[in-house]
Amino acid sequence: SQTIHQWPATLVQPVGSPLSLECTVEGTSNPNLYWYRQAAGRGLQLLFYSVGIGQISSEVPQNLSASRPQDRQFILSSKKLLLSDSGFYLCAWSAPQDYLGYTFGSGTRLTVV
Amino acid sequence: KQEVTQIPAALSVPEGENLVLNCSFTDSAIYNLQWFRQDPGKGLTSLLLIQSSQREQTSGRLNASLDKSSGRSTLYIAASQPGDSATYLCAVRPGGYDGNQFYFGTGTSLTVIP
Numbered sequence: 454s455q456t457i458h459q460w461p462a463t464l465v466q467p468v469g470s471p472l473s474l475e476c477t478v479e480g481t482s483n484p485n486l487y488w489y490r491q492a493a494g495r496g497l498q499l500l501f502y503s504v505g506i507g508q509i510s511s512e513v514p515q516n517l518s519a520s521r522p523q524d525r526q527f528i529l530s531s532k533k534l535l536l537s538d539s540g541f542y543l544c545a546w547s548a549p550q551d552y553l554g555y556t557f558g559s560g561t562r563l564t565v566v
Numbered sequence: 567k568q569e570v571t572q573i574p575a576a577l578s579v580p581e582g583e584n585l586v587l588n589c590s591f592t593d594s595a596i597y598n599l600q601w602f603r604q605d606p607g608k609g610l611t612s613l614l615l616i617q618s619s620q621r622e623q624t625s626g627r628l629n630a631s632l633d634k635s636s637g638r639s640t641l642y643i644a645a646s647q648p649g650d651s652a653t654y655l656c657a658v659r660p661g662g663y664d665g666n667q668f669y670f671g672t673g674t675s676l677t678v679i680p
Contacts (some may be wrong), residue, residue, distance in 0.1 A: 496655075
């Protein structure tokens with residue numbers, strides 16, 4: 454069976470510090486991978502998605518970047534965090550050919566102080 | 567671009583009541599629609615997935631319906647329990663060019679009162 458792992462679960466970082474959030478998927482190959490952000494009281498905002506190694510699409514201009522160094526690994530990064538980067542970050546995967554829907558990770562609560 | 571709306575934004579019901587959550591979308595050309603549950607501070611848990619060729623899906627006390635032509639889906643919860651309290655989100659996977667992306671509604675926050 455497929456599983457998705459996301460870490461860390463919580464993170465408190467000072468303004469201007471770097472960020473690295475990691476997401477890995479097991480039990481499948483060539484998944485579509487996604488990073489979402491959920492700000493307090495707001496809906497899910499798609500940040501990045503990837504359909505293959507090294508292929509990253511960005512939905513909104515921002516202080517963040519994403520990379521996919523391996524087939525089942527998706528990393529969200531920032532060189533210098535802003536206060537506005539605080540939020541709940543969710544990784545998800547989907548199978549591109551059989552449309553089984555999304556499966557989400559457990560999320561990372563990021564607080565920038 | 568697909569737009570997804572969920573009404574109401576919040577709902578409070580007494581335990582045991584049957585209830586319906588609504589989801590509407592602007593473009594009927596979809597591949598599937600998925601309902602999720604989110605508990606506070608947690609990730610999203612998939613509840614039901616309806617393919618575009620299907621009209622409904624059932625899981626336990628949950629029943630989701632899909633009417634593509636009118637751009638609507640409903641999630642029916644029978645005999646609600648306090649443990650059903652959570653935020654419920656629907657997500658639409660469009661066909662065609664945007665097929666790799668899902669579009670989410672802003673959710674309905676459900677409170678079931680014991």
